[in-house]
Amino acid sequence: CGFAALIGRPNVGKSTLMNHLLKQKISITSRKPQTTRHRIVGINTTEAGQIVYLDTPGMHNSDKRALNRYLNRTADTTLLGVDVVVWLIDGLAFQDYDEVIFKKLEQAGLPVILAVNKVDRIKDKEQILAFFAEAQHRFPFKHLVPISALKNTNLEDLETAIFELLPEGGLIYP
Numbered sequence: 001c002g003f004a005a006l007i008g009r010p011n012v013g014k015s016t017l018m019n020h021l022l023k024q025k026i027s028i029t030s031r032k033p034q035t036t037r038h039r040i041v042g043i044n045t046t047e048a049g050q051i052v053y054l055d056t057p058g059m060h061n062s063d064k065r066a067l068n069r070y071l072n073r074t075a076d077t078t079l080l081g082v083d084v085v086v087w088l089i090d091g092l093a094f095q096d097y098d099e100v101i102f103k104k105l106e107q108a109g110l111p112v113i114l115a116v117n118k119v120d121r122i123k124d125k126e127q128i129l130a131f132f133a134e135a136q137h138r139f140p141f142k143h144l145v146p147i148s149a150l151k152n153t154n155l156e157d158l159e160t161a162i163f164e165l166l167p168e169g170g171l172i173y174p
């Protein structure tokens, strides 16, 4: 069990993904020290363990320069206390500030799952495979999981990948 940060630019599908992932929605009134930098967006308790999903405010800026400024200011603290980062990108097209986020994630040295969303929109199989190859080349993280948050496709694979990267142990929020 542990903390997963869900990051990605606006409109990439973060809320849609959370809505489908969360089996148990909760609201937190008291904060644990590890989470003071983050907003808890949901907690998923399953038989396999517990994932606490965090939002890292500011990480989703769509303005490249503002994002750069934000990340430079807070690079050391933004992801403190996080066990795994789920980075959502759009399977239809790369964005030029993807590169900015990639560099910061590399610096942070945390395990990252690259979740390629909206694959339901790509009809051509060759095109999908080419995109995955390019994504793996640009952002060589160990885990790449294609998903469709809207159609609920492959979300179990994503959860499995998250659990693999979380520390073992009991529940954080009983």
Ligand code: GDP
Pocket: 008, 009, 010, 011, 012, 013, 014, 015, 016, 017, 117, 118, 119, 120, 121, 147, 148, 149, 150, 151
């Ligand atoms: P957020 O800003 O990152 O939280 O993005 P949202 O979850 O609000 O999604 C933005 C838009 O993309 C909405 O219109 C969603 O319906 C759409 N969307 C999200 N995930 C998918 C997906 O997997 N496939 C398709 N086709 N659309 C999606």
